[in-house]
Amino acid sequence: MKRRRESSKEDVLEPTVVKAQKLVEHEGCLRTRDYDDVTQEFMTTVIGEYCARLCAEAPMPDHIMETNLLDASWVQARKATGVNLARTPQLAKIVTNRGSQVRGQLKTKLRPLVEAIFGFHSSQSKSAIKKNRSIVEGLKGGTNFAFKVLPDEDGRRGFLKAPLIQKIINTMWFVNKHDDGVRFHNHLKPFPYPALALVLTAIECCIDEWMTGTRTDIPFTIQEYRGAYESHLKCLQAFEEATKTYAVLPAICMRLYEVGRVHSGAAPVSAPMEVTVSARVIATAIKEHEDGSTTEDESD
Template sequence: MSLNQAPAARRGRSSHPAPTAARPTRAADEITREVLSLAITFYRCFLSARDAFPDQATEMSFVKEAWDTACYNRNVDIELTPTLSKLMTNRGSHLRGELKTKIKPMVELMFGFKSGQNKKTIKANRDLTEKLKDDLTFTFKDIAARKGIYRNPLFQKAVNAMWFVNTRDEAVTQPQMFNPFPLPGFALVITVTEHLIDEWATGIRSDIPFTAHDYRDLYQTHINALRRFEEKTEKYGILDNILVRLHNIGRFHSGAQPITHHAPQPAITDATIAAAILEYQEDEETET
């Protein structure tokens, strides 16, 4: 090959870098995307397990912790830039909106709201809204008898649909944050459910934005109510049982194996070993 036929990179005349020159950048970008994806998962978990409507300082602490944890898991050290932070914080409203989307059809079906424009249907929906919102009636398992507070079947369905879809879902892969199901996450489910009931207040469902500005206080109200309920029923462990059940049934729904805390069983039992020793001794006696 003559000099004129040689690759431009060898002649030193081209302004275009050799193909290999771009590889480190592409590799770095790929690693950053991988870390970002993992960090977003951790960030969503923090929102679900700790505070779904964090203030700015708490939000940034979640972002930094999620990023640092993701970097540690991937054994890299990548700077958390404002752009990356923004990509993560945007997931807060996304998570809340996702939960609303999943629960919306459940509310209409399980509480019995009806679509329609006639006066009878509209009045029935308005009356139902008032009844459900009166003294947390919508949280009861048996709404008519007001029995089984915080055990409405809708809550388990919502938890399954949001956090336990399959074995790759967040609550399955991060059991340290979801076993038992976290109280703040449960409060978020209750808040979204009440918000969706609010959409039927006029008798005809109308979409109401589920914003932090409008629903942070309601969320905190449900947090406080759950903690008060937990405190007053501590002797009986009622809320603990509810949260454990939400996790266990959710995990079963995902198809994941149940979490056990038993020591792993040996591959060979003592009885098998004893039988082998006895068999050996008997063979020795026979041979002699």
């Protein structure tokens, strides 16, 4: 006779697999709100985690990176919600589609800032077109748009300290104390190099739209801008290596995060207060115990 397998501890603790219940059928794009409440709660959690990981680790992922981000986010959502939701291709697609939405949102928020800060002007006049082209050439040469002070007789100064960089970080991740920069500080503090490279790439995309002298929409897609993104990321890594003795880049990224958090109105992240008992308190407690006075007299 075959012995009956004894239940292990893991079997007992393993959450029951929950299947998503789709409540609304339609021919449009897949939506979280088409599902039951439990699925919606889980998906909200996994999407938030996925977007934070995406920005922090691989904003322009290939298929393998995208799958790895999804796997890690699904595991974290399961821990956070206590729900073991069965992953289907449809649910996975809802999550991974958020990558293009994040990039699109960043570009949309950046476009008016780039136009205003760098002085681009929408006009069909030859002088305005010529000026716009000149601005593009000046900004893209040597990634001048990333500097606080553009080239002059003293050279460029303030690499990665251009006001536009902090402004878009505040607008994208730190609008209020419930925004992703605050909620997912475990991923975004200090501000990650990949996320910073994404910001630089998005700025470049917005500048490229003025290359002809009049603004032309250029989609901010992985296909079009992965090469530029990787170039910016390598530049940041080389800059870190060249200045590692002074930890320049880590300090810049920490400040980007801290200024963003202040902008959100959230309280600073502080370590838990350490509770300690001094030697004097211990000695007093021992003496009180020996004297039989560890509690107050009930007659008091």
